[in-house]
Amino acid sequence: MNTKKVVFLFFSTMFLGAMGGAIIGALLYDPLFAEGGFWNFIFGVLWLLGIGAAVSATAQMGYFAYLLLNRLALSLFKTKKLWNRVQIFLIAFVFFDLFYFRYLAYATGDETMGGYLITPTLLLIYAALVAYFKQRETHRGAFIPAFFFMYVITTIEWLPALLVTEINDSVWLWIYLTPLLVANTYQLMAHHRIQENA
Structure with missing residues (x-):
């Protein structure tokens, strides 16, 4: 790739x-546009664009870090099969952590653990779908690395938003997660196409 x-x-x-x-911020974050007026709307959209751009820059760093990690892990574990098993274990581990520790940190007396399972499960399904399409467009061995990247690396990139107690608000979590999902999906699906056209 040049x-x-x-x-x-x-x-x-x-x-x-x-x-x-x-887009997701304009749809979900009402306080930003509550005062109304043209300039307030323009400021709000520009602010959300800036946040989205900053988060997508984080996603790009995560993508290139994973490409490096993948190469190092393949040389460390010697076989692709063993590295794939490690990645599957880490996916399961991150899935458990994503709902259980957030439940321990934020749940109130009347909340059940089930409510904290929704987002990790939706993210898991989305990651599996993206990995399936990546596999279809490339080769069978691409599924687990793509699944790992879309789930584990996206969650690591999302971690700063998850750890800030003040923004344990589903709207803000989605404002941070959406650019990550868009950027990571695009990078993963565009990489092999760009290489083929290079």
């Missing part, structure tokens, strides 16, 4: 992530 393709991937990912964050 420099031109890397630059294209960088800016297109940032643009799509920013748009994803702005």
Whole structure:
């Protein structure tokens, strides 16, 4: 992949992530637009675009970090089969952590653990779907690495939002998660296409 393709991937990912964050923010975050008025709306959209762009930049760092991690792990574990098993274990571990520790940290007396299972399960299903399409477009061995990247790496990138107690608000969590999902999905699905056209 040449420099031109890397630059294209960088800016297109940032643009799509920013748009994803702005759209979901405009739909969900009412306080930003509560005062009304044209300039308040413009400011709100620009602010959300900035947040989305910043979050998508984090997603890009996570993607290239995973590419490096994958190469190092393949040399460390010697066989792809063993590394795939480790990735499956880590997916299960992160799934458990994502609902259980958030339940311990934020649940009130009348809340059940079931409510904290919804988002991790939806994210797991989404990651599996993206990995399935990645596998269809490339090869059978791409499923587990793509699944791992979309679930585990996205969750790690999402961690700063999850750890801030003040924003344990589903709206803010989605404002942070949406650009990550958009950017990570785009990077994963665009990478092999860009390489094929290089």
